[in-house]
Amino acid sequence: xxxxxxxxxxxYLPERVVTNADLAKTMDTSDEWIQQRTGIKQRHIAAEGELxxxxxxxxxxxxLAHAGMKASDLDLIVLATATxxxxxxxxxxxxxxxxxxxxxxxxxxxxxxxxxxxxxSVADSMIKNGLASTALVIGAETxxxxxxxxxxxxxxxxxxxxxxxxxxxxEGKGTxxxxxxxxxxxxxxxxxxDILYVDGGPSSTRTTGFLRMExxxxxxxxxxxxxxxxxxxxxxxxxxxxxxxWLVPHQANKRIIDGTGxxxxxxxxxxxxxxxxxxxxxxxxxxxxxxxxxxxGRIKKGDLLLLEGIGGGLAWGASLVRW
Numbered sequence: 001x002x003x004x005x006x007x008x009x010x011x012y013l014p015e016r017v018v019t020n021a022d023l024a025k026t027m028d029t030s031d032e033w034i035q036q037r038t039g040i041k042q043r044h045i046a047a048e049g050e051l052x053x054x055x056x057x058x059x060x061x062x063x064l065a066h067a068g069m070k071a072s073d074l075d076l077i078v079l080a081t082a083t084x085x086x087x088x089x090x091x092x093x094x095x096x097x098x099x100x101x102x103x104x105x106x107x108x109x110x111x112x113x114x115x116x117x118x119x120x121s122v123a124d125s126m127i128k129n130g131l132a133s134t135a136l137v138i139g140a141e142t143x144x145x146x147x148x149x150x151x152x153x154x155x156x157x158x159x160x161x162x163x164x165x166x167x168x169x170x171e172g173k174g175t176x177x178x179x180x181x182x183x184x185x186x187x188x189x190x191x192x193x194d195i196l197y198v199d200g201g202p203s204s205t206r207t208t209g210f211l212r213m214e215x216x217x218x219x220x221x222x223x224x225x226x227x228x229x230x231x232x233x234x235x236x237x238x239x240x241x242x243x244x245x246w247l248v249p250h251q252a253n254k255r256i257i258d259g260t261g262x263x264x265x266x267x268x269x270x271x272x273x274x275x276x277x278x279x280x281x282x283x284x285x286x287x288x289x290x291x292x293x294x295x296x297g298r299i300k301k302g303d304l305l306l307l308e309g310i311g312g313g314l315a316w317g318a319s320l321v322r323w
Contacts, residue, residue: 001173002127002170004169005168006166007068008064008066008165008166009163009165009291009294010060010064010164010291011162011284012058012062012163014044014045014046015047016045016047017043018043018045027155029156037253038157038279039253039257040279041276042277052081052085053094056081056164076126076127076132076135076136077095077106077136078106078108078109078123080139081139081140081283082112082311083143087202095138109122112282113280113285114309114313117307120319121184123137123167124319127167127169132169135166135167136165137165139285139287141282144159144160146208146210159279165287181321182322183320184317184320185229185236185318187316188313189314192313192314195221196213198312219253219255221310221314222310222316223256223263225314229308229316229318230306234306246271246303246306247266247305247306250311251275251281254275272293273289290305305322
């Protein structure tokens with residue numbers, strides 16, 4: 001059986017750090033208010049002229065270096081983003097060119113905060129089907145560009161960043177001990193459009209628009225759907241919750257992360273949390289959290305990881321990965 005095995009990971013955060021106290025200087029909010037409701041203490045904001053492709057490129061270069069590989073080894077790039085450089089072409093093709101990758105294919109996927117899991121699933125499927133042998137999967141966002149900075153209920157929640165992993169096809173035995181992506185599960189429910197969306201686009205308004213969200217509704221759907229999809233992906237691979245070494249969730253809100261962990265019966269020490277430092281970076285949040293835990297030594301070879309996320313659409317999903 002062909003497995004998509006992770007060879008390396010990398011991440012990048014813009015230099016500018018904006019704390020809750022900084023936001024309190026320009027809007028009616030406070031560090032206490034933000035932390036109490038979200039767990040967020042700070043976020044990174046892209047500099048003027050710093051694009052999603054720039055963040056994605058930096059994370060990709062670090063992932064390739066960590067894997068000990070070159071861009072010429074790649075034959076696929078899948079970039080998950082809701083904030084592309086341009087309407088077209090795909091931002092992935094800009095990263096492809098900047099890396100110096102001249103063969104293979106590069107394209108974007110758009111599932112907002114669930115984007116990285118969607119991108120990982122697409123790359124895994126293409127590797128298993130023989131359409132690619134080595135893939136770069138990226139989550140990158142400049143969400144600060146689509147925030148209404150007069151809406152204190154949403155603008156304090158998000159930040160910018162990028163993360164990436166390199167996958168390579170390897171022969172596995174088809175057992176639960178195999179390294180690589182073991183199972184994926186994806187879902188969406190377009191009926192929930194109005195609780196999380198951006199009020200613009202080239203087909204509707206010809207403007208980029210701003211993010212709009214009904215926080216309480218999103219919270220309710222997130223906790224329930226995350227617990228359900230986790231159970232689904234574990235069942236696909238023949239595992240139980242107790243087998244998970246690390247839950248690496250989308251970093252939207254500390255209360256959502258805690259609620260999902262409790263619903264699964266996972267102790268907090270087995271959940272990777274970076275929302276306090278990064279805020280919600282949408283498609284970038286899972287690979288950013290993943291790289292953080294790999295670099296600080298928590299995640300080790302052979303560990304069983306559960307990646308999960310939910311975002312606008314609503315779209316949600318989970319991937320089970322043996323590191």
